[in-house]
Amino acid sequence: EEVASQIAAGEVVERPASVVKELIENALDAHARQIVVRVENAGRRAIEVADDGDGIPQSELALAVMRHATSKLQTAEDLFRIATLGFRGEALASIASVSHFSLVSRPAHQSVAARIRVDGGKIGTVEVVGAPVGTLVRVEDLFFNVPARLKFLKRDQTERQQIDALVTRYALAYPQVRFQLFHDGTPIFQTTGNGNRREVLAQLYDVEISRQMLEVEYEDEMVSVSGFTSPVGLTRSNRKEITFFVNGRWVQDTALSTALLQAYHTLLMVGRYPMAILFINLHPEEVDVNVHPTKAEVRFRNPDRVFSAVSRAVRRSLMISNP
Ligand code: ADP
Ligand code: MG
Numbered sequence: 139e140e141v142a143s144q145i146a147a148g149e150v151v152e153r154p155a156s157v158v159k160e161l162i163e164n165a166l167d168a169h170a171r172q173i174v175v176r177v178e179n180a181g182r183r184a185i186e187v188a189d190d191g192d193g194i195p196q197s198e199l200a201l202a203v204m205r206h207a208t209s210k211l212q213t214a215e216d217l218f219r220i221a222t223l224g225f226r227g228e229a230l231a232s233i234a235s236v237s238h239f240s241l242v243s244r245p246a247h248q249s250v251a252a253r254i255r256v257d258g259g260k261i262g263t264v265e266v267v268g269a270p271v272g273t274l275v276r277v278e279d280l281f282f283n284v285p286a287r288l289k290f291l292k293r294d295q296t297e298r299q300q301i302d303a304l305v306t307r308y309a310l311a312y313p314q315v316r317f318q319l320f321h322d323g324t325p326i327f328q329t330t331g332n333g334n335r336r337e338v339l340a341q342l343y344d345v346e347i348s349r350q351m352l353e354v355e356y357e358d359e360m361v362s363v364s365g366f367t368s369p370v371g372l373t374r375s376n377r378k379e380i381t382f383f384v385n386g387r388w389v390q391d392t393a394l395s396t397a398l399l400q401a402y403h404t405l406l407m408v409g410r411y412p413m414a415i416l417f418i419n420l421h422p423e424e425v426d427v428n429v430h431p432t433k434a435e436v437r438f439r440n441p442d443r444v445f446s447a448v449s450r451a452v453r454r455s456l457m458i459s460n461p
Pocket of ligand 1: 160164168189191192193203209223226231273
């Protein structure tokens with residue numbers, strides 16, 4: 139059972155950045171307005187995510203850290219119209235099975251908070267503690283009991299960059315949420331939560347680049363595409379600066395990048411790629427996010443319509459900037 143849960147954990151939790159992603163998504167699902175991420179030693183020593191969201195009632199704490207426990211789906215049909223980022227009920231259980239884990243939470247209706255600890259999957263007792271409304275998750279010594287995983291971690295700098303890329307992109311996707319990121323106590327990045335995406339963009343890249351980025355704003359009956367894409371004079375030698383969010387979730391999808399590149403067809407030199415961060419929104423029934431445990435892959439019901447919308451949206455922005 140312990141081995142089985144560690145194997146399952148490996149599908150969700152590959153590295154420190156995957157922990158950060160799951161915890162941020164939980165905070166967003168809980169309607170947080172403020173999310174603070176604290177990382178120690180590139181996430182090897184500790185990862186802490188605090189939010190001011192809905193919290194978890196004391197009576198449900200133990201359930202929240204058990205596998206396949208989710209409060210987000212009520213019926214099987216809900217799986218076809220997923221409106222939350224989480225739905226599998228796997229993340230907390232997986233993370234807690236490969237770390238020293240603690241979660242403190244307080245919903246607004248409780249006058250005190252409660253804490254639960256899990257050590258390498260062993261669930262401890264629930265204690266009453268003092269804490270503000272919201273949830274604080276602390277993950278220490280990730281993979282302490284899975285040496286093989288530990289060995290696959292990259293240099294600290296690489297792990298740190300992955301975390302930074304993740305937090306900054308979620309901050310851009312959710313400009314109305316205030317994000318803060320600390321590494322070893324040093325503030326790295328923060329947003330105001332005032333909803334201004336261009337301001338967040340200036341932090342993600344530098345101010346000069348962010349000024350040059352073109353706004354994308356497109357909508358048809360089925361899909362809306364918004365965000366930023368670079369003018370033809372602003373390119374990179376790889377696709378790493380191309381990011382897509384689908385219904386608020388960061389996805390990795392080469393077909394979407396291909397649709398984006400099509401908009402630049404003949405405009406870019408061989409081996410050059412645009413920078414872009416695009417937010418695609420469509421009815422939940424139009425996408426299947428239940429393809430892979432990390433939810434990083436999606437399947438569209440009408441892929442061609444989505445791809446042509448992306449391509450058209452970007453082409454339009456390029457034309458406006460360079461008629
Ligand atoms: P999922 O997000 O797929 O439901 P998780 O394992 O990530 O599964 O979380 C389990 C449950 O714990 C969630 O369904 C939710 O009820 C609760 N939960 C987790 N994190 C938070 C949080 N930051 N704020 C409020 N509730 C949370
Ligand atoms: Mg979750």
